[in-house]
Amino acid sequence: MNRAYKIPESVLVVIHTADLQVLMLERADRPGFWQSVTGSKDAPDEALRETARREVLEETGIVAQEGDLVDWGLANRYEIYPVWRHRYASGVTHNTEHVFGLQVPAGTLVRLAPREHLQFRWLPWREAADLCFSPSNAEAVLHLPQQLIAQA
Template identity: 70%
Template sequence: MPRPFKIPASVLVVIHTRELEVLLIERADRPGYWQSVTGSKDAIDEPLTDTAMREVAEETGIVIGSPAVPVGNLRDWQLRNIYEIYPVWRHRYAPGVTHNTEHVFGLRVPRDVPVTLAPREHLRHEWLPWREAADRCFSPSNAEAILQLPRFA
C-alpha cells in the first residue's frame, strides 16, 4: 500500500527548562543538523496539541501528562511560520505542495527529565543555553522560535 502524503501542517516544540536551557536533537538523516522537536499532523483533524504531545513522545520519550511534565507545561505560543519545504523533503508531500505551516509550542520540563531518542530519527541530544541553541539550529524558523523563549517562558 502506498505511503500517504504528509500533511503540510506541523508543530515545532521548543523543549526548555525553567532556567531557559533548550533541548536540541541532531537529525539522523542529516548529521550536523540540530533542531527542536518537529512533526506533521497524522490526520487533518488531529488537534495541534495532540500532534505536539505525540511528536515529543516519539522523538524524545518525554510523556506530557506524566507527573514530571504536566499537560499545562505545554503552551501554544500562537506563532505560525509559513515556509517553503526544502526540496530534499518535498517528495513526502502531495504533488504541487511547496509550503508548510508550522505551529510553535513551548514545553517546560525539569532539567533531569530522561530523554530517549528515536534512533532512526535522531543521533544525539544536548541541553544548551537558549542563545547557543538558537545559533546551533539549521532552521531559521526554529532559531527564531528559540529566540522568543524569554518572552513566553
C-alpha cells in the same frame, strides 16, 4: 495512521528548563542538522496540541501532560526544503508550522528515537538558537525568554 503523503501542517516544540536550557536534537537523516522536536499532523482533524504531545513522546520519550504544552500563538509558513518535498503531495511547496513550548525539570530523561535523531544536547537558549539549521526554529528559540515572561 500511515499516509501516502505528509500533511503540510506541523508543530515545533521548544523543550526547555526553567533556567532556559533548550533541548536540541541532531537529525539522523541529515547529520549536523540540529533542531527542536518537529512533526506533522497524522490526520487533518488531529488537534495541534495532540500532534505536539505525540511528537514529543515519539522523538524524546518525554510524556507531556495535557496542560504542559503551551501554544505560543506563533505560526510560520515556509517553503519546504527541496530534499524533503517528495514526502508531500505533488505541488505542495509550503508548510505551516505552529510553535509550542514545553518546560521540563532539569535532568529530565531523554530517550531518542534512533531512526529520527542521532544525539541530543541541552544548551543555553542563545547557543541553541545558533545551532538550529532552520531559521524558523532559531526564531522560536529566541522567543523563549519573552514567552516565559508572558506566562508568568
